[in-house]
Amino acid sequence: MAVQNKKLNLKDKYQYLTRDMGWEPTYQKKKDIFPDEDFEGIKITDWSQWEDPFRLTMDSYWKYQAEKEKKLYAIFDAFAQNNGHQNISDARYVNALKLFLSGVSPLEHAAFQGYAKTGRQFSGTGARVACQMQAIDELRHSQTQQHAMSHYNKHFNGLHDAAHMHDRVWFLSVPKSFFDDARTAGPFEFLTAISFSFEYVLTNLLFVPFMSGAAYNGDMATVTFGFSAQSDEARHMTLGLEVIKFILEQHEDNVPIVQRWIDKWFWRGFRLLSLVSMMMDYMLPNKVMSWSEAWEVYYEQNGGALFKDLERYGIRPPKYQEVANDAKHHLSHQLWTTFYQYSQATNFHTWIPEKEEMDWMSEKYPDTFDKYYRPRYEHLAKEAAAGRRFYNNTLPQLCQVCQVPTLFTEMGAPTKLSHRQLKYEGERYHFCSEACCEIFEHEPEKYIQAWLPVHQIYQGNCEGADVETVVQKYYHINIGEDNFEYLGSPDHKRWLSIKGLKPADEKKDAA
Amino acid sequence: MSQLVFIVFQDNDDSRYLAEAVMDDNPHAEMQHQPAMIRIQAEKRLVMNRETMEEKLGRDWDVQEMLINVISIGGNVDEDDDHFILEWK
Numbered sequence: 141m142a143v144q145n146k147k148l149n150l151k152d153k154y155q156y157l158t159r160d161m162g163w164e165p166t167y168q169k170k171k172d173i174f175p176d177e178d179f180e181g182i183k184i185t186d187w188s189q190w191e192d193p194f195r196l197t198m199d200s201y202w203k204y205q206a207e208k209e210k211k212l213y214a215i216f217d218a219f220a221q222n223n224g225h226q227n228i229s230d231a232r233y234v235n236a237l238k239l240f241l242s243g244v245s246p247l248e249h250a251a252f253q254g255y256a257k258t259g260r261q262f263s264g265t266g267a268r269v270a271c272q273m274q275a276i277d278e279l280r281h282s283q284t285q286q287h288a289m290s291h292y293n294k295h296f297n298g299l300h301d302a303a304h305m306h307d308r309v310w311f312l313s314v315p316k317s318f319f320d321d322a323r324t325a326g327p328f329e330f331l332t333a334i335s336f337s338f339e340y341v342l343t344n345l346l347f348v349p350f351m352s353g354a355a356y357n358g359d360m361a362t363v364t365f366g367f368s369a370q371s372d373e374a375r376h377m378t379l380g381l382e383v384i385k386f387i388l389e390q391h392e393d394n395v396p397i398v399q400r401w402i403d404k405w406f407w408r409g410f411r412l413l414s415l416v417s418m419m420m421d422y423m424l425p426n427k428v429m430s431w432s433e434a435w436e437v438y439y440e441q442n443g444g445a446l447f448k449d450l451e452r453y454g455i456r457p458p459k460y461q462e463v464a465n466d467a468k469h470h471l472s473h474q475l476w477t478t479f480y481q482y483s484q485a486t487n488f489h490t491w492i493p494e495k496e497e498m499d500w501m502s503e504k505y506p507d508t509f510d511k512y513y514r515p516r517y518e519h520l521a522k523e524a525a526a527g528r529r530f531y532n533n534t535l536p537q538l539c540q541v542c543q544v545p546t547l548f549t550e551m552g553a554p555t556k557l558s559h560r561q562l563k564y565e566g567e568r569y570h571f572c573s574e575a576c577c578e579i580f581e582h583e584p585e586k587y588i589q590a591w592l593p594v595h596q597i598y599q600g601n602c603e604g605a606d607v608e609t610v611v612q613k614y615y616h617i618n619i620g621e622d623n624f625e626y627l628g629s630p631d632h633k634r635w636l637s638i639k640g641l642k643p644a645d646e647k648k649d650a651a
Numbered sequence: 652m653s654q655l656v657f658i659v660f661q662d663n664d665d666s667r668y669l670a671e672a673v674m675d676d677n678p679h680a681e682m683q684h685q686p687a688m689i690r691i692q693a694e695k696r697l698v699m700n701r702e703t704m705e706e707k708l709g710r711d712w713d714v715q716e717m718l719i720n721v722i723s724i725g726g727n728v729d730e731d732d733d734h735f736i737l738e739w740k
Binding site: 149150151193194195196200204207208211344347348349351352353355356363367370371373374375377378381428429441442444445446448449 | 653654655656657659661685686687688714715716718719720721722723724725726727728729730731732739740
């Protein structure tokens, strides 16, 4: 049956949407309408070359997004109605969600604001439409994540005030400052930072293996929002790659500027994802894939293919990629041993990995775990058994750029602390690495303004000078409920009682 | 150096047909099952054809329907009404 198809094809539809909604202004100067388009030095000669390979138009966008939302909320409802939290592998897992809700979900909201603002800055219609859709996607992610985790908030501690904590808690300044850095850059740097370096090169590490891990730990709600969000990411990632190719094809002068941004934002993203390394290796009781395996697949393999493709534009892989590749053997262990010591000031619990978990790590990290990290856990376990569960009462030295405590070691020297410092206009600044130091040196006026949580505490800007006041009053972390060791915590007791292993004993809550 | 393109689907009823169609159209591809997801990777190029999908499903299928079930991709995208291609050139 031959029916004449009068519908426009994808290419035509997209053409109408993006080309015919743009026009040359006549009674205002273009420069006044798009004032931020050229201060970064990026030269665009022809915006019509912008291609969105998905060619998504608004009608299809609403149709598919609505369908995703319906599926997602049906699952949230089923999860809540059936007390899905009782079917997770172990309550230790919920601590990954606490970190996610306070560390990642607010970034989705920051991304929404970032794309809404950045889209406004481009005179090219294709870029404006892509940014607008992505802004709406990011808002959806922020909302669905909060909805998914609101069920856990009814049953576990530490999830009650994520947005407030994101703005204040020491380690949450790592994700917060990452996005603030990107959002305060120019529009092209923002796209290179978030669309390309973060979305295309790095987010797979968070949303693919970690979410698969959520499924493997029985968390139907999280895997569903994770994959639903990630279905938008497939579009965002494609945008990220197109953005880079578009900028590079427009003018050869753009190449060195973009290369510097790639170097910077790969490193900033890598430092941010160190939190994910620990979520994967330590906070998923049922383990799917180690951080080092995920790094190999999603960075070394995929990133390798990507940067090989970009060679023809004169782009090389990120400058400090070798350091990041080497760090895959150490990252999660160095992070977790640090958080273990500072659990008095976090909205989640920490613990010493169980014997089977340590054996898994020996297997996954044959060259490093038994040699450098297992002995630390054995020592800490001995201390804890003797009634001296270790908490470090010295506030850590933070890196001026990534804001992670200076806890990492030098490449190829896993017992040597990596630390750099320099003086700028009479003040001394500290860094976790050569890469962060170099980022500072290029834009010192930006990074001297960094809001470093430890400095702020010492300067008296956090409602008190002692840890207890800061944690309780300034962070809104409930002492004895949200923080400290997992074993013996109210969450732990609640879990035992859910599983019928031991009745909850309200009088003996750990503190 | 090998240059792999990849696509990851949620492991659900739609995706089983999608994955089957991709494997039929790309004999050089490799399929991996991980919790809740199906990952397909291939050297240089993966093609998804509307025609193959419509045969599998026994109904009309819009290439963009894929957006509902896809989790992640790697490679340059080329999409039109009849196919979805991922490739490194």
